[in-house]
Amino acid sequence: MINVIGLGPGNTDYITKLGEKLLKNSDVIIGGKRNLESIKDFNGEKIELASNLKEIIEYINDNKDKQISVLASGDPFIYGIGRYLSKNIESKDLNVVSGISSLQYIFSKVHIDMNDLYITSSHGKTPDFDYVLNHKKVCMVTDKIIGPKEICKEILKRNLDRTVIVGENLSYDNEKITIGSPDEILNTDEFDMCVVVILEDY
Ligand SMILES: C[S@@+](CC[C@H](N)C(=O)[O-])C[C@H]1O[C@@H](n2cnc3c(N)ncnc32)[C@H](O)[C@@H]1O
Structure with missing residues (x-):
């Protein structure tokens, strides 16, 4: 069985108990640099995930x-590795444990509900902004x-x-949340x- 474990937004306090238990019992953990570094007391093999899918x-x-x-x-199925793994590994061999997404985290911090939210991403693509901005409530994961x-x-x-609302380094010590008009953000x-x-509406 392959576990896919959502670690939450970053701070390890947000890993679920089940995720933690499965990690402890793993022989091998595979993950991006930031995620691997966050798992401290693990004695098994660590493999870095980059463009080597x-x-x-x-x-x-x-x-x-x-x-x-x-x-x-965050959550493996919100712009994460979950999609690729589910397409390339048989369903019966895959155990996905969701984590708290960075999207959920920011909404909890600013006390706004996620009802009717449109979720999208700018990672490696130019979003269709006419479509995106047609929605009243949007949350985007972004790239550089x-x-x-x-x-x-x-x-x-x-x-x-x-x-x-811009949520930076969420759940880390240097977390910063900025709220403003587009002019102010610019x-x-x-x-x-x-x-x-x-x-x-805000
Ligand atoms: C590949 S996506 C993964 C999203 C993840 N699956 C989730 O549910 O949060 C990576 C992007 O998520 C956002 N992100 C992830 N963790 C974050 C954090 N702690 N603070 C702010 N943004 C974060 C950033 O936009 C980052 O570029």
Whole structure:
């Protein structure tokens, strides 16, 4: 059985008890650098996940006798590794343990419900902003190319009245949450790893 364990937004206090138990019983953990580094007292094998997805699948298939856990940030099925693994590993061999997503985390911090939320991403793609901004409540995971400022420029281009919430380094000691108009966000210093919430009603 391959476990896919959502670690939550980053701070290990957010790992579920089940996730923690499965990690302890694993022979091998596979994950991105940030996720691997967060698992401290693990004596088994650690394999870094980068652009080696095919090799990872081969490794998993060749090591069926081992307890393998793949780490995911947040929830594995929100713009995470869950999708790729579910397409490449038989369902009966996959045990996915969801974690608290960075998206859920930011909404809990600003006390806003997630009802009717449109979830999307700018990772490695240019979103269709006409479509995205047609929604009243949006949350985006972002990359270094299209982040909060680029999103705000798209809002301003369309003359839309929106409030933007940027959640940086959520759950870590350097967490920062900035709330403002698109103009205010554009006049802020550069942002670190973040999610962006766009609200019509605030
Ligand atoms: C590949 S996506 C993974 C999302 C993850 N599956 C989740 O549910 O949070 C990575 C993006 O999620 C967001 N993210 C993940 N953890 C974060 C954190 N602790 N603080 C702010 N944003 C975070 C950032 O937009 C980051 O670029």
